[in-house]
Amino acid sequence: MDTKNPEEFYKRLQEQLAESTDWPSDYLYKFIVESDPSKIEKIHSIFDNTGAVIESKQSKKGKYTSVSITVNLKNPKQVIDKYKEVGEIEGIISL
Numbered sequence: 001m002d003t004k005n006p007e008e009f010y011k012r013l014q015e016q017l018a019e020s021t022d023w024p025s026d027y028l029y030k031f032i033v034e035s036d037p038s039k040i041e042k043i044h045s046i047f048d049n050t051g052a053v054i055e056s057k058q059s060k061k062g063k064y065t066s067v068s069i070t071v072n073l074k075n076p077k078q079v080i081d082k083y084k085e086v087g088e089i090e091g092i093i094s095l
Helices: 006-020 037-046 076-087
Strands: 025-034 053-058 064-073
Touching (some): 006 076, 025 037, 025 076, 037 053, 037 064
Antiparallel strands (some): 025 064, 053 064
């Protein structure tokens, strides 16, 4: 993600998603976060009651956890809104 201008990044992503995908559609999110149970729980809570399938895997040394989330969303705006919510978690990396 372009950390210097996140709004421009999100705008471009939303346009690309609108052009390349028929909505509603499944979307796959991938995040890396420190293996802190409270941070992982925050990610889970953002996707509560959405029907999301969430898979977590710790790194070899256990310091980080990758979180993959597949969820059916109605439109590109919903994709961006979830990225913004998760982005508020300190130290999270969106892939």
